[in-house]
Amino acid sequence: MLVVLVISDLKVHIGPxxxxxxxxxxLRKGETFFLIGRNGAGKSTLLKTxxxxxxxxxGSIVFEGKDITYQPPYVRARLGIRYxxxxxxxxxxxxxxxxxxxxxxxxGLSRSKAMDRIEYVYSLFxxxxxxxxxxxxxxxxxxxxxxxLARAIASPSLKLLLADEPVEGLSPIFVSKILEAFSxxxxxxxxxxxxxxxxxxxxxxxxxxxxxNAGRIVFEGSTEDxxxxxxxxxxxxxxx
Amino acid sequence: MSIExxxxxxxxxxxLGFVLLMLSLxxxxxxxxxxxxxxxxxxxxTLGAYLGFEVASRTGNIVYGxxxxxxxxxxxxxxxxxxxxPKRDPMMQVIITxxxxxxxxxxxWLRWGDVPYIWIPKGLEGVVRxxxxxxxxxxxFIIVVGIFISIVTYYLFTKTRYGLxxxxxxxxxxxxxxxxxxxxxxxxxxxxxxxxxxxxxxFLLVPWQGVYPLIGTNYLLYAFAIxxxxxxxxxxxxxISSMLVGxxxxxxxxxxxxxxxxxxxxxxxxxxxxxxxxxxxxxxx
Ligand SMILES: Nc1ncnc2c1ncn2[C@@H]1O[C@H](COP(=O)(O)OP(=O)(O)O)[C@@H](O)[C@H]1O
Ligand SMILES: [Mg+2]
Numbered sequence: 001m002l003v004v005l006v007i008s009d010l011k012v013h014i015g016p017x018x019x020x021x022x023x024x025x026x027l028r029k030g031e032t033f034f035l036i037g038r039n040g041a042g043k044s045t046l047l048k049t050x051x052x053x054x055x056x057x058x059g060s061i062v063f064e065g066k067d068i069t070y071q072p073p074y075v076r077a078r079l080g081i082r083y084x085x086x087x088x089x090x091x092x093x094x095x096x097x098x099x100x101x102x103x104x105x106x107x108g109l110s111r112s113k114a115m116d117r118i119e120y121v122y123s124l125f126x127x128x129x130x131x132x133x134x135x136x137x138x139x140x141x142x143x144x145x146x147x148x149l150a151r152a153i154a155s156p157s158l159k160l161l162l163a164d165e166p167v168e169g170l171s172p173i174f175v176s177k178i179l180e181a182f183s184x185x186x187x188x189x190x191x192x193x194x195x196x197x198x199x200x201x202x203x204x205x206x207x208x209x210x211x212x213n214a215g216r217i218v219f220e221g222s223t224e225d226x227x228x229x230x231x232x233x234x235x236x237x238x239x240x
Numbered sequence: 241m242s243i244e245x246x247x248x249x250x251x252x253x254x255x256l257g258f259v260l261l262m263l264s265l266x267x268x269x270x271x272x273x274x275x276x277x278x279x280x281x282x283x284x285x286t287l288g289a290y291l292g293f294e295v296a297s298r299t300g301n302i303v304y305g306x307x308x309x310x311x312x313x314x315x316x317x318x319x320x321x322x323x324x325x326p327k328r329d330p331m332m333q334v335i336i337t338x339x340x341x342x343x344x345x346x347x348x349w350l351r352w353g354d355v356p357y358i359w360i361p362k363g364l365e366g367v368v369r370x371x372x373x374x375x376x377x378x379x380x381f382i383i384v385v386g387i388f389i390s391i392v393t394y395y396l397f398t399k400t401r402y403g404l405x406x407x408x409x410x411x412x413x414x415x416x417x418x419x420x421x422x423x424x425x426x427x428x429x430x431x432x433x434x435x436x437x438x439x440x441x442x443f444l445l446v447p448w449q450g451v452y453p454l455i456g457t458n459y460l461l462y463a464f465a466i467x468x469x470x471x472x473x474x475x476x477x478x479x480i481s482s483m484l485v486g487x488x489x490x491x492x493x494x495x496x497x498x499x500x501x502x503x504x505x506x507x508x509x510x511x512x513x514x515x516x517x518x519x520x521x522x523x524x525x
Contacts, residue, residue, distance in 0.1 A: 051418050077420040089415045091408040093474075102408040105401050106419035155419075 002029040004191050005160060010059035012042075012049055012215075019045045021215035022059070027160075030189040032207030034196055034223060036236050041212040043195045044086055047162045050193070051083040052076050063160065078107060080159030082152035084166055086195070088144050090136035096147055097132040103151045113156075121154045124181055142174035149178060153185060161185065161192045167200050179204050199227060199237055211236065244372045249494040250487055255379040255448075257486025258386025262441035263456075264463040264470075265393060265478050266434020272410040272473020274427050275330065279337040280319070281438055282460030283344035288312040288439025289451035290352060296443075297359040309443035316435025320428045341457060349453040356450035364447070378447050385444060390479070393437065397475050406430060410473040462489070465508040471521015481519060 005027040012020035019042050027033055035043050048054045050061060052073035060069045068076050091099050100121060104114035122129035125146050131139060136147060149166055152158070166182075167175045179201060185192060186205055194201055202209065202223050209226050211219040219232065226232055267281045288309035296305025323336050364378040397403035405426050408416045417423050442456055449455070466485050470477030485504055492500035511518060 053414060053418075072422070073414075073417040074420050074422045077418050081418075083418045085415070089412050091411040091415070093411050094404075094408060098404060099408075102404045102416065103419040105404060106416060106421045108420065111401075151419075 003027070004029045004064055006060075006062040007050075008060050008062075010046070010049060010061065011057050012045055012054055013057045014045070014054070019215055020049065020056070023212070023215070023217055024059075025210060025217065025220070027191055027193070029191055030186070032186060032192045032194065032205050034194050034202050034207060034209035034226075035212055036196055036199075036209060036226075037212035038236065039197075042215045043212055044164055046212065047083065047164050047193065047195065050076075050162055051081065074106075078157075080155070080157045082155055082158050082161050084149050084152045084161065084163040086164035086168065088148045090144055090147055090151070092137040093135060095133055095135055096128055096139070099136050099147055099151055100128075100154055104154055107155060107157060109156070117154050117156055121150045124153075124184070125150050125177065127177075142170050145170055145174065146177065149181060153181065153190075158185075158190055161190055163192065164195045165197055166194065168197060175200060197237075199233070203227065244374070245494060246491075247373045248375060249490050251373075251375050251383075252379055252493075253487030253490035254483065255382040255386070255486070256490055257483035258382055258390065259441045259445050260459070260462055260466060260486050261386065261390060261479060261482035262437045262444070263459055264466040264482055265475070266430075266437045267460070267463045268467040268470070268473055268478045269397070269406060269410070269475070270431060270434045271467065273406055273413060273430055276324065276333045276337065278431075278434075279334070279460070280340035280344060281337075281434070281463065282456035282458070283341050283348075284312050284316060284435050284438040285442035285456030285459060286348055286451065286453060287315065287344060287442070287456075289442030289446050289455065290348060290357075291439070292443030293357050293359055293446050293451055296361070296446075297357075300362065302361040305443055305446075306440060309439040310436050312439025312442075313432045313436035316438075317428065317432040319435075320431035324431070325424065325428070345453050345457055352451075352453065354452060356452040358446060358450035360447040376448075382444055382448070389437070389440065394475070394479075396433075402426070402429065407475075462504060465504045467518070468508050469511045469518060471518025474518065474520040477518055477520030 003026050008024050010020055010023045023046060035046065037043050045054060049056055052071060056069065060067055062068070063076070063079055063081065066079070068079070091102060094102060097118065100118045101114055104117055105111070109117070127143060128146060128150055131143060136144065139147065145166065149163070152161060167178050170178070182201055182205060196202055206223045209221065209223050210217045211232070263281070263285055267278060270276055270278050291311065292305040292309035295308035296302055319340065324333055360378060364381050366377055368375050368377050368380060397406060405416055405421050409423060409426060413423060442451065462485055466478060466481045469484065470481030485507070488503050488507060489500050492503045
């Protein structure tokens with residue numbers, strides 16, 4: 001299958017800290033890739049480097065054959081890369097609908113095309129339709145997380161989704177809604193990198209996974225291998 | 241204290257409020273989006289006033305004056321593109337904009353001197369009486385133009401694609417980029433629009449208060465107070481607090497002139513104590 005993302009020996013420094021110490025992996029089209037690791041391992045930093053918020057000190061990121069290592073975030077977005085940040089970062093003063101509209105117009109869609117996509121998103125998350133006039137800041141935590149994900153997957157040109165702890169801290173009802181959306185993305189052939197701290201999505205969608213430890217990948221394998229490995233489950237999820 | 245004088249003071253306050261709104265809106269949006277306290281913003285107001293004055297007094301046509309004042313947008317564009325864009329560092333931007341403020345105000349002084357210039361368009365010199373209330377025609381004209389410009393600007397920021405990106409960017413200027421917005425382009429456009437509004441505001445005040453080299457920088461202090469009262473980067477907050485400050489200032493000018501500047505300071509401190517993020521503001525990290 002087609003390789004869409006190639007990350008080679010990525011190193012990131014933040015001030016005096018050496019955060020990513022040479023990360024490499026490849027993703028094939030439609031693959032789901034889970035990133036796990038303890039707090040502070042560098043998972044969020046890796047995603048931020050992939051979206052373009054952080055410039056690496058060396059290494060490269062090649063997406064669909066294009067070297068995007070030093071491209072600004074908007075150029076990456078226009079190639080079909082979308083990001084679901086861990087701390088939501090919604091446009092707090094805008095309504096739910098304007099959050100979706102801003103995200104869609106941003107990639108250059110016409111208003112009518114954007115409205116079509118918003119209707120599609122409402123069909124995935126009917127709650128958002130009901131809440132569409134509310135400001136994002138007025139939503140509950142679970143609703144905000146739905147919008148956070150919805151905003152990224154609304155894009156008709158979505159190819160690579162980078163999601164940072166998308167179900168963290170959510171009640172079971174919201175978790176199942178978000179899991180459903182992820183299953184749909186798998187069916188559509190979207191390539192995904194998902195950061196997880198509990199093996200929730202991993203149990204539902206199979207794929208590959210990597211363990212990041214102190215800025216290096218220390219394990220790579222299938223989710224089945226990982227879920228069977230008691231030592232890893234105990235060490236990284238506190239589960240046996 | 242007659243009701244007629246009170247009403248005249250309020251009309252004048254609203255007229256001043258519109259001038260302050262045009263000055264403060266750009267200042268507030270530039271701060272909210274780009275995190276730049278543009279110290280040169282008042283100097284652009286002054287330059288707009290002088291340019292508009294030169295053209296309007298020669299041609300006798302206020303429309304040409306307004307167009308000349310709008311050309312300040314080009315100066316804003318050049319400042320943003322060539323001075324601010326190359327190094328987006330908060331400390332550098334303070335130094336650059338504060339330096340520009342001193343430079344531009346000084347250049348205006350060299351060219352036009354201390355003497356205030358005033359020019360009043362034909363037909364708007366007198367007063368209008370409505371029953372017992374006396375209103376200056378020109379100040380009513382400011383209100384009419386102010387309403388028009390405010391509606392256009394409000395539409396721009398609330399209904400257009402560009403405005404949506406600006407408001408989203410004020411909330412989180414990093415996140416709007418990951419959906420495909422080239423924020424650098426939005427920064428430059430916003431700085432230019434803010435400069436146009438400042439230049440036009442400066443010219444609109446010429447027939448009322450004249451123009452002198454420090455007028456814009458003096459009024460910039462009001463703009464600071466307005467964005468603190470209204471909330472940094474809040475468009476609705478800026479509208480409300482501009483009117484509030486305009487009216488308070490004019491009421492004081494009519495009744496207790498020695499308090500007119502202090503009163504704005506007091507209003508600002510009251511807001512800072514009771515609601516530090518401003519009337520409609522949000523906490524900016
Ligand atoms: N902006 C920053 N400034 C300083 N240190 C940072 C910054 N961002 C992350 N770090 C540090 O980098 C390391 C990795 O952080 P992060 O990528 O958030 O880890 P994870 O998401 O795996 O928990 C941590 O030690 C964290 O303290
Ligand atoms: Mg993290």
